[in-house]
Amino acid sequence: xxxxxxxxxxxxxxxxxxxxLVIVTVALALGWVGMASTLxxxxxxxxxxPIVCWVLALGGTHLAFMVSGxxxxxxxxxxxxxxGGLSLLILERMPQGFVQQRLGDRVLGLxxxxxxxxLLGLGVxxxxxxxxxxxxxxxxxxxxxAALGILLLAAxxxxxxxxxxxxxxxxxxxxxxxxxxxxxxxxxVFLAAYLADNRPLLARASLRIGPLALPPLPYLLPMLAMxxxxxxxxxxxxxxxxxxxxxxxxxxxxYIATRRASYVVLGAGLAILAGVVLYRTVGHVATxxxxxxxxxxxxxxxxxxxxxxxxxxxxxGVVGTGLGAGLPxxxxxxxxxLMHSDFVFAALGEELGLLGVVAIVGCYxxxxxxxxxxxxxxxxxxxxxxxxxLTLVVVIQAGLIMAANLxxxxxxxxxxxxxxxxxxxxxxxxxxxxxxxxxxDRRAIRGAPARSSRVSRSVERQERDPAVEGAAA
Amino acid sequence: MDAFTVVxxxxxxxxxxxxxxxxxxxxxxxWRDLRSAVADAAPSVxxxxxxxxxxxxxxxxxxxxxxxxxxxxGDVNNTVVVEDPAVAAEHGLLSYRGHAWYLEERAEGxxxxxxxxxxxxxxxxxxFGDEIALGRVRLRLERPLADG
Numbered sequence: 001x002x003x004x005x006x007x008x009x010x011x012x013x014x015x016x017x018x019x020x021l022v023i024v025t026v027a028l029a030l031g032w033v034g035m036a037s038t039l040x041x042x043x044x045x046x047x048x049x050p051i052v053c054w055v056l057a058l059g060g061t062h063l064a065f066m067v068s069g070x071x072x073x074x075x076x077x078x079x080x081x082x083x084g085g086l087s088l089l090i091l092e093r094m095p096q097g098f099v100q101q102r103l104g105d106r107v108l109g110l111x112x113x114x115x116x117x118x119l120l121g122l123g124v125x126x127x128x129x130x131x132x133x134x135x136x137x138x139x140x141x142x143x144x145x146a147a148l149g150i151l152l153l154a155a156x157x158x159x160x161x162x163x164x165x166x167x168x169x170x171x172x173x174x175x176x177x178x179x180x181x182x183x184x185x186x187x188x189v190f191l192a193a194y195l196a197d198n199r200p201l202l203a204r205a206s207l208r209i210g211p212l213a214l215p216p217l218p219y220l221l222p223m224l225a226m227x228x229x230x231x232x233x234x235x236x237x238x239x240x241x242x243x244x245x246x247x248x249x250x251x252x253x254x255y256i257a258t259r260r261a262s263y264v265v266l267g268a269g270l271a272i273l274a275g276v277v278l279y280r281t282v283g284h285v286a287t288x289x290x291x292x293x294x295x296x297x298x299x300x301x302x303x304x305x306x307x308x309x310x311x312x313x314x315x316x317g318v319v320g321t322g323l324g325a326g327l328p329x330x331x332x333x334x335x336x337x338l339m340h341s342d343f344v345f346a347a348l349g350e351e352l353g354l355l356g357v358v359a360i361v362g363c364y365x366x367x368x369x370x371x372x373x374x375x376x377x378x379x380x381x382x383x384x385x386x387x388x389x390l391t392l393v394v395v396i397q398a399g400l401i402m403a404a405n406l407x408x409x410x411x412x413x414x415x416x417x418x419x420x421x422x423x424x425x426x427x428x429x430x431x432x433x434x435x436x437x438x439x440x441d442r443r444a445i446r447g448a449p450a451r452s453s454r455v456s457r458s459v460e461r462q463e464r465d466p467a468v469e470g471a472a473a
Numbered sequence: 474m475d476a477f478t479v480v481x482x483x484x485x486x487x488x489x490x491x492x493x494x495x496x497x498x499x500x501x502x503x504w505r506d507l508r509s510a511v512a513d514a515a516p517s518v519x520x521x522x523x524x525x526x527x528x529x530x531x532x533x534x535x536x537x538x539x540x541x542x543x544x545x546x547g548d549v550n551n552t553v554v555v556e557d558p559a560v561a562a563e564h565g566l567l568s569y570r571g572h573a574w575y576l577e578e579r580a581e582g583x584x585x586x587x588x589x590x591x592x593x594x595x596x597x598x599x600x601f602g603d604e605i606a607l608g609r610v611r612l613r614l615e616r617p618l619a620d621g
Contacts, residue, residue, distance in 0.1 A: 016502055020495060027491030034484035043480055075499055082495060200548050200562070258549075322485045352489070359492040366499050373506070 038324030121430030128434030320353025
């Protein structure tokens with residue numbers, strides 16, 4: 001045991017990660033020079049400081065992973081690096097006045113603020129990936145997480161700033177953030193713990209309504225209540241995107257835990273019912289759906305954003321206009337409202353074209369594969385569900401906003417992970433990928449001998465007597 | 474076409490090529506990883522053929538590759554999940570020890586399992602071709618397929 005510990009502490013090479021990071025660096029350098037030259041109209045590197053900072057930070061994280069001696073996944077960091085780099089390329093190129101962030105006595109523009117968030121997000125990713133060795137305590141505090149999540153939402157409701165009719169952000173002194181970003185992670189941890197505890201009971205249907213098999217009600221009710229509170233508050237806050245995201249992750253995890261398609265059918269039915277009811281009753285929802293069905297009814301009003309996004313994709317075509325050659329602004333207004341956050345995918349579609357857009361979708365598919373692979377070889381139910389849930393939060397959110405940009409689904413305001421502007425989003429996604437990386441290290445999960453025996457004993461106890469656990473719930 | 478335009482096109486082309494080179498390298502490594510995971514998977518040492526299964530779990534007629542230690546029972550955490558009112562959450566353990574199969578009773582107070590109709594009292598040896606019954610579910614132990 002001592003021998004193995006010593007071996008694992010020795011810095012280990014990460015050849016694949018090195019190679020991939022070199023490719024990412026070359027890609028970002030070419031993109032940066034191409035963009036700066038297009039904007040200046042002559043061959044120039046522009047001011048490469050932001051992209052150099054990002055590449056150096058990626059290199060530093062890579063070295064830290066090597067020195068830590070953990071056997072972390074080698075694909076996730078370069079993928080995040082590429083997405084973050086694309087974010088810098090497109091945001092540095094937009095008019096910098098879209099965002100003004102005060103840092104001491106300096107005022108940062110859009111691109112520089114995003115660089116700050118990306119560096120903070122990468123820092124969180126690295127610290128979590130290297131330092132989180134056991135995830136046992138996540139599971140032990142599951143009801144604390146649930147309470148914290150509800151508290152966060154309530155705090156936003158009471159203290160939040162109202163922007164465009166949606167209460168999303170909360171301001172504490174100089175720091176403001178969007179707690180619903182963090183809420184996603186907290187909810188995934190809670191759901192993973194809850195489902196891992198009650199998996200045998202949930203999988204064994206005892207209540208049958210026609211062809212539908214339902215789990216015993218006392219075990220499903222706490223979870224439905226949790227879901228109802230979260231979704232209810234979010235609907236009150238008018239954050240449709242987060243509500244849809246949480247519900248789809250909830251259904252996916254329920255399916256993964258029980259392998260019962262009937263739960264998914266039931267859940268999808270509930271979602272459609274909620275959708276129809278909300279469409280009839282809530283004006284805000286009806287507008288979104290009407291715009292999705294036909295944005296050309298009111299192209300300069302309600303449908304403006306969506307129509308402009310479609311034009312951007314059309315201008316991009318197959319190969320794109322080239323970085324720096326798109327039209328990010330009309331006069332002093334952005335070409336697409338919110339094109340630095342919700343519609344960053346359309347901006348990328350304009351400048352990189354179909355080729356670039358497919359590559360971006362590919363990056364999220366890579367994250368999905370790596371995350372689900374971590375889940376598939378996790379040593380226990382909780383870690384498997386946690387890894388799957390964290391992966392799905394990132395990937396479903398990316399799919400949701402990309403599809404909304406292309407008018408495949410109604411627009412819901414969520415960010416494109418690592419690419420959209422936004423501190424809460426980038427840092428939370430850094431936390432999520434950091435946790436996935438930590439879970440990918442199978443050597444650390446076995447842990448020190450004294451600790452692992454206690455863990456296995458308590459896992460055994462739970463699996464042997466699920467009824468006691470469920471009743472305690 | 475002047476030199477500047479050509480340089481721009483080379484830069485843009487290089488950028489897109491790098492994006493796809495990145496994806497190509499990632500996909501190649503993922504593919505190798507999946508292939509090695511398939512190769513590393515422990516070869517199965519036997520198969521259970523489902524002879525009868527009134528409730529469909531496991532599905533009748535299916536062939537389940539099994540490892541040296543296989544748990545049978547109604548709980549989802551068993552290697553082979555067997556659904557039947559007369560089957561306990563953790564009912565039996567089928568293990569391959571020293572070139573012989575052995576079936577152990579793990580549930581107390583349930584109707585005992587049987588091997589070829591003879592009740593298993595605590596434990597019993599099983600050979601390839603023998604039929605194991607738990608409740609109304611009947612499983613036949615078979616040799617593994619040649620390619621594992």
